[in-house]
Amino acid sequence: MSDKILFMKSHEWVQFLDDTTARIGISDYAQSELGDLVFINLPEVGDEVIVGESFADVESVKAVSNVYSPVTGTVKAVNEDLLDQPELVNSEAMETWFIEVENISDKADLLSELEYKKLISES
Amino acid sequence: MGTYVPNTKEEQKQMQGIIGIDSIEELYSDIPDEVKLNAPLNIPSGMSEMELSKKITNIAGKNKVFDSVFRGCGAYRHYIPAIVKQVTSKEEFVTAYTPYQAEISQGILQSIYEYQTMICSLTGMQVANASVYDGACAAAEAVIMSKERKRKKALVSASTNPMIIETIATYIRGTDMEMEVIPTKNGITDIDVLKEKLNDETACLLIQQPNYYGLIEDGDEIGRILGDTDIKYIISCNPISLGILKTPAEYGADIAVGEGQSLGMSLSFGGPYLGFMATTNKLMRKLPGRIVGETTDAQGNRAFVLTLQAREQHIRREKASSNICSNQALCAMTAAVYLAAMGKKGLQKVATLSMSKAHYLANRLCELDGYEMVYKGEYFHEFVTRVDKDVDKILKALENHGILGGYPLGNNPYNKESKGQILWCATEVNTKEEIDTLIQILKEVD
């Protein structure tokens, strides 16, 4: 895992590829809380994402949860493997990105891995 | 007073004692006095089953049941096999709720799965839901399903049943969608106008096949025009006709919907009927309503469950693909038993007979003075005549002989030239003798 990975309190992770480009996924803790995922609704390339707003949702059998964006920017790519294999998130949450965002103009207050681990150990 | 409360007054008292109250009124202590009723409801006293039976039978007797029906317009009298009525009266099916507990609901779940399969077979589509309220609601749901972020305009052909058009209009009024009605030319969708109206804000086009006037639309040509676009092609089809007529899938439809009443449901003064919906794999997750899927249990037994539930209102709430909860499950089962009883050959026969009788009726009508066909196109089991006589008088003469004639089109808002027009229908239940009698009666009407 790269040291560039940061977290949101709402359990998303973000990995900056450079200053204005990043990949976003959900944490291993989040996937374990959600249980077996059966479908993931992703945005389209070219969509705008905004800090703190939902850009995707993940479905388990009996629940739907929003996924919030840690950054403001434009969707450069979406991980299309997830459309057929949502279980990738369950098996390798930290390696499985949802979207890649470019032209990042804003970002949330993010937690380091240590801070995030502390957060979930307290909850 | 009739009652379905089994506990005797003594038992009720005993239960109150255990709870620790003196009267049931105490349980209502949270209801403020200002809203409590202080007088009995103004409803007559109850009655025994025998009295009720007599009263309701008397009310039913005030309706006139016609011996022969030549009226359709979205509700059709077809033969209903005895097995259909027997199977769908089974108390287990009638009194079950939506099958949330799959382990004790495999029967109803499997029946829905079989129904979904049959709707896919009929329409040629890949995925069907477990039913919606009726054909008009299915059309409205399909229109809403076609909405995309940048495509919010629905086009609907004027040759669609006016009740369907009105229902769509009601559903989308007040939302971010809008609807435009494409006019007809010679009774079918005006393709030149249609082409002009298509643009990158168009979400869908809905046509009815066969259309409101019974005519067969050029579904292939429309399919070609829409084929290269992202516009959803919605076909509202008559399920009986699909025994012999080209399917929505063959026309390239994205969504097939329709009124399933013809599949074993009685006319019933308009309901309960059955809305069916089917679509492509691509649009599967946008399909509203219950959907049953196949899976296995821990022992590997085949099992059926309600699936893709995360689309639905009880999970997704305000973001659900639809608000539908209760549907028309028993009507869907009715359709499935009907299709099982008919089989492929039976359905083809019903379709062929309905169409042939309608053509016989049309030919005989046009032999009469003053009657002519309004449209020249090919038609299925409905057609429109124009007559230079008093339509009311014609229909009254038929009524006096126990015949429900065609439907007078005089007040169709989408057809300003409908004066003197009658929309006729025939099905397999109309015999040659009945049709010949009808013609004899009409000969006497000036």
Added chain:
Amino acid sequence: MKLIFEKGNTNRGCDLIPECDVPVVTLSQKFHRKIELNLPELSETEISRHYTELANHTFGVNNGFYPLGSCTMKYNPKVNEELAKLPGFTDVHPLQPEHTVQGSLFVLQQAEKYLCEITGMDHMNFQPAAGAHGELTGLKLIWAYHHDRNDSKRDKIIVPDSAHGTNPASAALAGFTVINVPSTDDGLVDVEALRGVVGEDTAGFMLTNPNTVGLFEKDILEITSIIHQAGGLNYYDGANLNAIMGVARPGDMGFDVIHLNLHKTFSTPHGGGGPGSGPVGCKEILSRYLPSQGIIEEDGILGFAHKDEKSIGRVKSFYGNFLVVVKALAYIMTLGAEGLKDASCNAVLNANYMMHRLGDVFDIPFGNGPCMHEFVISLNKLKKEKAVSALDFAKALLDHDMHPPTMYFPLIVYEALMVEPTETETKETLDEAIRIYKEVYAYACKAPETMGDYPLTTPIGRPDEVKAARNPILRFDFSSK
């Protein structure tokens, strides 16, 4: 069980339709179906046995206790089924001339009259086919009302966080934005929070009363008046009317528009998911917007009133699920004023009896005072201490020939089980259910690790729902035959 497509043989079938007695017509080739029509080919014996087998694997109210909270699974009287099958009702075309359908129009007129009396409304319209359909219709009325008054900035519908999922879904479908308002720890609408969210953009408020935790909203007059003062309208979701027939009426609580579920309160069967009937009722101020106007009488002849120019338009073909209305009318006529009240009182008595007797073992979050016709159990303690969920508990009940309560609703209660016994169950049935609930609970505490295995005696074990949703198989594949 084999699928119907796995039975029968080519060319088998039933002889149902005579040969054609007129010249057979064919259409142009271009209109012909070219793809195969795959339908079963079975004898009548096989069809009959197939569905008997399916019926044997289906659990209805007639099979046993069915205390499914918020669904009112009361007994479905047989006479109503029989009367709705009279040819005078079933063989009538919806577009017959009015003078030939006087019986049907009388049914609609009487049902409207009685349901208005029961609910305190001025009008009732039968087009909506189910509860959610009624909600959509009612919300359209609210939209039309504001729009007609040039007050179209009102685009918010407020719903409690404990509401049925259909409430927010219907509001969104009708084009509104949904505002959730929290509940208090007592399970009631948080009146202060409600005051905080109303404003010039409030179109309306949706509520069930008794609410979804089975309590009567005692501040109901204050609640409805907050909405009215803000310029909004109050919508009553009739899902829980079974508690208060003849006791209190939504029309007297400040509600302007309601829907009823005839398939709950008025005893018509659920049919494995439908058809139901969700008539929408309203006060005079909304009458012009109804999908169609009521039945009028002229010279002793009943007829449909002309549609009002302000109508929202129809929400369905024809006049709704008419035969369901026939059954509901028969029910009302059987019970009469006194019997309707007695039904509600006994629904409440049965619920309180069960709640009281379960209270020594189960955690009943809002169980301090009396409940209405249903109550909610929380198994959160069992979940936390023994890792036994409400689902596990419900599945274990399946081995005892009874339908479990509603699970995981309302969403504001953790590990919720919602119990609605209804008035048509005997004391013995309730006693037996209480015994079994306690027995299963005791067992769950003793051997929690086995609770994931239930049910054991049902035709199938727990189905793999994840597999079903990840790789949907939604129809039979004929090429596999």
